[in-house]
Amino acid sequence: MSRPNLQTIADQLGISKMTVSRALRGERHVEDTLRTRILETAAALGYRPDPEISKLMTHMRQKRRTHAPRTLAFVWAERKVSEISLSPWSQQLIQGARQRADQLGFQLDEFYLSAKGMTGRRLSDILEARGIPGFILSPLISRSRGHVSMRWEKFSSVVIGLGYARPALHRVHHHHYLGMMTAMRQLKKLGYKRIGYYGGSIVNERMFGAWSASFLAHHPLPLKQAAELLGLRRELTREDFHRWLARARPDAIIRNGQNAGDWLEEINIPQDLGLVTLDWQMESPDITGVDQQAEVLGAAAVDLLVAQEQQNERGIPAHPKIVMTAGEWQPGKTVRNVREV
Structure with missing residues (x-):
């Protein structure tokens, strides 16, 4: 037959x-x-479908796009244009996504849910009217436990970052567990033992405890002692940081973002303490840390979105995928080899 x-x-x-x-x-x-x-x-x-024919048709569609590229959307869930322009991470993210889209024959347009009068439903209507088949949703921060009311059934979609937001969609995010593991291994290699982590508990919860779990799992000290060096706080203040510092007595500190960044100015780095950041930025090359490579994350989001678009997948997926991208260790001047001291 x-x-x-x-x-x-x-x-x-x-x-x-x-x-x-x-x-x-x-x-x-x-x-x-x-x-x-x-x-x-x-x-x-x-x-x-015959896979060889599907591959040929995909190739033909991509060739047509070199002359008339289809448009995909990058939707900023919360940040405004002014905030994005001041965030190197956000700039790297959108640059990586735009470059990858261009390589695949697509145009990437930006939209803002925080714009005056904009809602998920209204944005959905705009995207549909413009014939845009899919979009990438930027990280949800304040709404990490909330719901974005897009007309999901009309589009292919990818969310950047983790969190408890609904519905459950395809996601890409930086491998935070691996990032912390890399930082811990590098510090242990240099001879640090009382490694401390001081940072926000909300962002740690949003990534399902990846940083705290990896910190405890890869600490050179026994679990009970390591837990005393874990400083997770709902609110971060200079006073609390210095109280934690006096009580925990770490020989190195891991931080994320600017948490505790300005509060270390009175401390002799790296002579008194080692310092590692989990989101290294090229604007501060002297600080040792993990470069999350936001441009790679943006490109991965486009890859996942284009795969759906080419396979005509729309709506909420029955089996959501999670794609993780690795960071890269960046040596700096804020750690030293304490074994040689």
Whole structure:
């Protein structure tokens, strides 16, 4: 028995082969009731697309895009234009995403949910009217336990970062557990033992405790002693930091972002303490740390989104994927080899 193809489905339903093809590709030109009949018939006949033909069609579509690139969206969930321009991490993120989109034959346009009068529903209407089939949603911070009300069924989508936001979608994020593990191993190699971590508990919760878990798992001291060097706080203040510093007596501190950054100015770094940041920035090359490589993260988000677009996957996925990208260790001047002292 020959393998069922598009013509087989078309003959079964008494419609054109082109209509079947459009329906299976998820194009909007096919009426919903007819699309359902086509999908049901394809399933009943055991239709499976030929992977070689699919690859050829993908190649042909990409060649067409070099002349007229399709547009994808990068949606900033919370940050405003002024905030993004001041954030090197955000600039690297969007630059990496834009470059990867261009390589794949797509144009990437930015949108802002924080714009005046903008809502998820309104933005959905705008994207649909412009024929934009999918979007990347930037990290959710204040709404990490909330819900963004986009018309998910209309689009392919990818969320950057973790958190408890709903619905559960495909995500990409930096491998924070690996980042902390890298920092701990580098400090141990230099001879540091009383390694402390002082940072915000909210951001740690948003990544499902990856930093704290990795810190405790890879600490050179026994678990009970290591836990005393873990300084997670709901609110970070200079006074609390110095109290923690006096009580914990670390020989090295790991931090994220600017947490405790300005509060270390009175301390002799690296002679009194070693200092490592979990989100190294090229604007501060002297600080030792882990470069999260936001541009790689942005590119990975585009890869995941384009894969959905090419396979005509829309809506909330039945089995959400999580793609993680690794950081890169950046040596600096804020640690030293204490074994030689």
